[in-house]
Amino acid sequence: MSSATSPALGCIADDYTGGTDVAAALRRAGLSTVLLFGPPEPSLALPPCDAVVVALKTRTTAAAAAVAQTLRVRHWLSERAVPRLYLKYCSTFDSTDAGNIGPVTDALLDVTKTPMTLICPASPEHGRTVYRGHLFVGDTLLSESSMRHHPLTPMTDANLVRVLTRQTPHRVGLLPLAVVRAGRDAVAAHLAGLRAAQVRHVVVDATQDSDLDTVAAAADSLSVLTGGAGLARAAGTIMAKTRSGNREFARQVSAAGPGIVLAGSCSAATLAQVEQARSAFPHYRLDPAATPDPATMLRQATAWLHDHADAAPVLIYSSATVEQRREALAAMGPDTADILERTLGSLARSAVDLGFRRLVVAGGETSGAVVSALGVNAVVIAAEEDRGVPWCVTTGLPALGLLLKSGNFGEPDLLVRAMKAAV
Incomplete structure (x- = not known):
């Protein structure tokens, strides 16, 4: 049984920046929130909080592995009497025909014996909207945006009903915008009709934050929800009205000291941010075409970092254009992305x-x-630098300020501005 000190919501995110994004949204909604990285150990003590977010790295793993990790976290949450689940995925619905959104959602519905859930990646404040089941990035269909060139999850179909139908054997339906705009009772009636028709997954139209508020109110009885940070914020706002007393643990700690930017995303937004940072800071590019041997690449980058440690802030990046990625792949091979990630991790250490x-x-x-x-493995959520991009402060020593940015998020000057911020 849940209690006043048990979290009201357990959120499972499929990558780390998605975890920070949704944790920031829940904090903004008024819920005290703990963010954990990776599947928590059974013995991990969870401080009193309204919501707990567990960030995994399952977005691009094999579907079976993603399901297994997600169910492990769900079991950990159920042992802590968390009554409601939220599956957080990217607002651009990053996935392939093999998953992982469909298989992971089905697994959560199966284990919780929940007959139906919402599929709601819309995040209007970030320019992600859904209309007639089609996902837009700004004014552009997802399939015509830069996401069509994503190296791991190229999104070439904007119709989410079609995309999800290829990932699940269950029926996929639509909650149209006209019904959403008709109000809470109309949404509830439409969902009841879809459930009677054996629809398991309901793609939600939403073009404004107020649409998400209406949907969250109508779906308040669903024990499993899925979507981006937008619906989580709307659901969290409703929960916050009945929650109190779990704020004392969320003291703000600070982190001060030299700063470094490590950029690996190849999204259009990050490329623009890197370009501004290159003009502002000493910078070093990891270039597999020029240095295809991983050990040599790491050694040279580490030497550069040592030489420039007194010049902070600095920028080290592997972010690359489509053509540069082709050259890197030809030089280093199919493991290029993994090698670059490991290299940036080693450089962070x-x-x-x-x-x-x-x-x-x-x-x-x-x-x-x-x-x-x-x-x-655990951080306190501090202030947001941009919407959905919060500073996270570690609780151990030394205290580190981490700003984990989704590739598509942030204004063009975010990297430069963040290095000037006090944490």
């Missing part, structure tokens, strides 16, 4: 050893590699 205390990391996979290399 070297940076901390050299006295760097503030790390800005661009890209979900890169963030996962950095957090793992540093051995960080």
